[in-house]
Amino acid sequence: MSRWIRSGIRVVAPIAAAFILGFVLFASAGYDIGEVINGLWQGALAAPGSAEQSLRWAIPLSVISFGIVITLRTGEFNIGAQGQILLGGFGAVSVALLLPDWSPYLVIPLALLFGIIFGALWSAIAGFLKVWFNADEVINTLMLNFIAALLIQWVTTGPLKDDATRGETASTPRVDQTFRLSDGAGVSIELIAIVLIAAALAWIIIERSPFGLKSKLVGSSPRVAAWQGLQIKRIHITTYLLTGAFAGLAGALEVLGPSARLVTGATPTLGFTAIVVAIVGTLRVPGALLAALFFGGLQAAILYLPIVSRLPSSGLRIIEGLVALLITAQFVWLRRRHNRRREL
Amino acid sequence: MEQFVVTTIRLSAPLIFAGLGGLFSVRAGVFHIGIEGLMLAGAFVTVGFGSATGSVWLGIAGAIAVNMLLSFVYWLLIDRFKADMIITGLGLTTLCVGGSAFLMNALFNKRGSMTSAVRLPQPVVGPQEGLLAYVSELSLLAWLLPIFVFIVWLILRRSRLGLQIAAVGEYPYAAEAAGVDISRTKLVAMLVTGLCCALAGAELSVGGLAAFSENMTNGRGFIALAAILFGSLEPIRTTLAGLFFGLANAVGINSQIYGGESNIPRQFILMIPFVATMVFVTLRGALSQRRISPGG
Numbered sequence: 001m002s003r004w005i006r007s008g009i010r011v012v013a014p015i016a017a018a019f020i021l022g023f024v025l026f027a028s029a030g031y032d033i034g035e036v037i038n039g040l041w042q043g044a045l046a047a048p049g050s051a052e053q054s055l056r057w058a059i060p061l062s063v064i065s066f067g068i069v070i071t072l073r074t075g076e077f078n079i080g081a082q083g084q085i086l087l088g089g090f091g092a093v094s095v096a097l098l099l100p101d102w103s104p105y106l107v108i109p110l111a112l113l114f115g116i117i118f119g120a121l122w123s124a125i126a127g128f129l130k131v132w133f134n135a136d137e138v139i140n141t142l143m144l145n146f147i148a149a150l151l152i153q154w155v156t157t158g159p160l161k162d163d164a165t166r167g168e169t170a171s172t173p174r175v176d177q178t179f180r181l182s183d184g185a186g187v188s189i190e191l192i193a194i195v196l197i198a199a200a201l202a203w204i205i206i207e208r209s210p211f212g213l214k215s216k217l218v219g220s221s222p223r224v225a226a227w228q229g230l231q232i233k234r235i236h237i238t239t240y241l242l243t244g245a246f247a248g249l250a251g252a253l254e255v256l257g258p259s260a261r262l263v264t265g266a267t268p269t270l271g272f273t274a275i276v277v278a279i280v281g282t283l284r285v286p287g288a289l290l291a292a293l294f295f296g297g298l299q300a301a302i303l304y305l306p307i308v309s310r311l312p313s314s315g316l317r318i319i320e321g322l323v324a325l326l327i328t329a330q331f332v333w334l335r336r337r338h339n340r341r342r343e344l
Numbered sequence: 345m346e347q348f349v350v351t352t353i354r355l356s357a358p359l360i361f362a363g364l365g366g367l368f369s370v371r372a373g374v375f376h377i378g379i380e381g382l383m384l385a386g387a388f389v390t391v392g393f394g395s396a397t398g399s400v401w402l403g404i405a406g407a408i409a410v411n412m413l414l415s416f417v418y419w420l421l422i423d424r425f426k427a428d429m430i431i432t433g434l435g436l437t438t439l440c441v442g443g444s445a446f447l448m449n450a451l452f453n454k455r456g457s458m459t460s461a462v463r464l465p466q467p468v469v470g471p472q473e474g475l476l477a478y479v480s481e482l483s484l485l486a487w488l489l490p491i492f493v494f495i496v497w498l499i500l501r502r503s504r505l506g507l508q509i510a511a512v513g514e515y516p517y518a519a520e521a522a523g524v525d526i527s528r529t530k531l532v533a534m535l536v537t538g539l540c541c542a543l544a545g546a547e548l549s550v551g552g553l554a555a556f557s558e559n560m561t562n563g564r565g566f567i568a569l570a571a572i573l574f575g576s577l578e579p580i581r582t583t584l585a586g587l588f589f590g591l592a593n594a595v596g597i598n599s600q601i602y603g604g605e606s607n608i609p610r611q612f613i614l615m616i617p618f619v620a621t622m623v624f625v626t627l628r629g630a631l632s633q634r635r636i637s638p639g640g
Contacts, residue, residue, distance in 0.1 A: 025446075029446070029450035029451070079434065129622070130629075134629035135622075138430060140625055142566045143619070146563050146618045147622075151615075157611075269438075272434060279431060312450075314443075314558075315446050320442070321435050321438030321440075322435070323435070324432065324438060324439075325421060325435035325436060325439060328431050329421050329432070330427070
């Protein structure tokens with residue numbers, strides 16, 4: 001029980017600190033904090049339709065974060081979820097647009113599958129480069145994010161361009177209405193069911209499968225894992241494929257759900273937020289689900305706040321950055337002091 | 345042709361400032377992914393504080409002060425509180441992306457971008473045509489680049505501090521046994537990184553265009569990090585890698601302007617620096633199997 005309380009404090013304290021620091025900044029910049037807090041409350045839960053908006057963002061965040069939980073447990077810093085989401089969306093939208101006359105019962109599973117495959121393969125690029133050539137995965141996944149963004153820009157202004165759209169945001173044509181998993185609000189029984197299935201699969205992979213056990217060993221003590229004769233390279237590749245698969249699924253859900261099409265520059269910060277979600281969720285699936293609900297609410301409020309309190313959406317970006325800054329720090333004052341005395 | 349060379353130098357200069365600055369941290373064993381954010385903070389504070397005070401030098405001084413403060417906080421978190429350096433570095437970058445956009449809005453009431461009231465002097469004011477006309481586009485910081493590279497080389501390769509930084513990064517236990525204060529050496533290295541990233545941001549924002557826009561670094565900090573890796577953590581080779589990335593970028597921009605008849609879509613040419621970075625990181629990894637690991 002005390003373990004639960006301690007890990008709870010370890011998660012809640014940095015988040016509270018981030019909010020307090022953010023509010024101090026907002027107040028000194030001349031914003032009315034009461035208004036901001038009210039806007040957060042309204043935008044995340046209280047205003048009509050806002051709880052639905054929170055859930056709408058919790059759906060992709062949770063699915064992406066399952067993959068990130070897997071990668072971080074293995075000790076690999078695959079921070080390329082952003083690109084993998086876009087590729088997943090690309091895979092799904094391609095299927096839906098190429099097969100407009102097929103039955104939805106075939107197209108929807110196929111589109112989800114292609115989203116998963118595209119995301120997994122995009123992630124596997126960095127994985128293979130790491131395993132074969134020892135290429136740094138942090139840099140490579142970051143670069144793949146930029147490349148994916150440009151690739152999607154090309155797709156939406158070139159081969160899959162929607163001639164009806166005007167102005168600056170290029171996009172593909174809308175997918176057929178029968179292929180959609182939800183309306184524009186982005187919450188439906190189908191989507192929630194898929195999230196729960198993904199959560200169950202992720203939980204089984206992490207907590208109940210041989211792979212989960214092995215990957216945890218590789219992450220916590222690679223040398224012991226090598227002595228045990230584990231095939232570390234295969235475990236790493238599987239990790240990259242799984243991480244990309246979850247992110248790709250999230251991208252496919254966006255395209256078949258709320259957005260109905262692939263848009264240039266869509267959801268540019270979802271991949272980063274999902275990393276924070278995974279860590280706040282203490283690298284466990286149930287924790288990630290809870291954290292996704294929290295950050296989904298924050299995301300919904302980001303879009304709502306500028307309307308009610310004039311606070312620009314970048315204000316909540318600051319809070320997100322502060323959470324990421326503080327969340328892995330170990331503020332164990334007492335133990336540190338104890339250690340220092342022993343050193344003396 | 346002359347213009348192409350000058351464009352390359354202008355695009356490389358921020359990468360080299362940030363790359364050589366980051367080199368201090370990376371050599372000390374800190375895989376400093378917050379460089380991207382520090383560059384952006386440097387660009388914003390230079391424009392913001394410079395415009396407010398009317399002096400580009402005060403702007404740069406302010407940028408250096410802010411970046412050193414941010415670097416100190418980053419050091420506090422990863423060294424004193426054992427935070428994960430990659431996640432914390434990403435957080436630092438997000439904080440700077442959000443913070444610069446927020447403050448631009450709150451202090452200057454601008455959204456998206458703002459023009460700068462000040463800019464770096466361009467020391468060579470030559471004739472309107474020929475080579476000198478292009479060279480005159482180079483800012484003072486770009487002209488000072490060779491001296492900067494030499495100073496960094498001198499510190500890292502020929503000074504006691506440089507030796508201590510390398511020892512802390514390569515053999516921390518040996519360094520500690522030899523009486524080097526690991527924490528303090530890392531702090532010094534990270535403060536230098538912050539200072540150099542302020543210069544990189546200043547060159548980016550007031551070196552040519554004299555403007556700041558949201559997220560204007562757009563991955564340059566990450567490319568600078570890649571230049572460090574490809575430069576095998578050596579100052580001269582990092583500089584050359586920075587020049588090469590600038591060249592790749594210049595090729596992309598040039599073909600955008602002049603490549604009217606080519607069939608290659610613009611986006612693929614803009615990908616060149618990112619793809620080149622991946623190729624180099626991979627080559628570098630393959631050539632030396634030594635892993636520069638987070639936490640190493």
